[in-house]
Amino acid sequence: MASKESIYKALEEVMDPEIPVLSVIDLGMITDVQTGDEIVVKMIPTFAACPAISYLQSNIKKVLEEKLKMPVSVLIDKSVNWASSRMTQAGREKLKNYGxxxxxxxxxxxxxxxxxxxxxxxxxxxxxxxxxxxxxxxxxxxxxxxxxxxxxxxxxxxxx
Structure with missing residues (x-):
């Protein structure tokens, strides 16, 4: 069974396709992870109409399955809306350095x-x-x- 720490560490490698210096962790898109027989990741898009939602779900699944060798489900968390205040300080710096x-x-x-x-x-x-x-x-x-x-x-x- 994978630890939550190992899941979050692997999620740092899942980059936003529109701003490739930011991970889903930097953006504050992950609302919960659960581990057991399978890893369940709950995520929120930065915008409801974001065209990259399915790409991000697929990429999260791919990265976690490759790194942690466990089945993964990625769900959209409809109980939370993304807010720019969810972005980490490190993410803000990366964004600024990206221009x-x-x-x-x-x-x-x-x-x-x-x-x-x-x-x-x-x-x-x-x-x-x-x-x-x-x-x-x-x-x-x-x-x-x-x-x-x-x-x-x-x-x-x-x-x-």
Whole structure:
């Protein structure tokens, strides 16, 4: 029987297909693991309409079965909604180093105001930025522009 620690360690190798520097652990997508005759992993997507849900389920199953040599079931946990506050501090740093601004820790009452606020540029750290578009390459990102370094960058949208 696999330990919960070994399961979580293996899950650190399951990377998000859209942001390949972040694992499902970094994103806070795993809500529970159970072990016995089979490993049961409960997960939540970062967005309900995320096109990568089935890919992630399949990849979690594949990685755990290969590493731990046990049958695995991966279920969507419908009792919990993902929130950007679930992202680990390590995940936030990885996201910034990848060139995407992490979601802010505190949100304003209007989510659009939160993403429209001066988001620190992940390239130079300047707050001299503005929102170019609330729509980025995926549903979970917005586009910003940095006046200091001239870079366009994405921000992972806050969701709480």
């Amino acid at each position: 995407i601004a992490p979601p802010p820790r505190e949100q304003q009452s209007d989510p659009l105001l939160t993403i429209a606020s001066q988001v620190p540029c992940p390239h130079c750290g300047s707050r001299e930025t503005y929102l170019r578009s609330p729509f980025g390459a995926t549903l979970c990102r917005a586009m910003h522009y940095c006046k200091s370094c001239g870079q366009v960058f994405e921000q992972f949208k806050p969701l709480d």
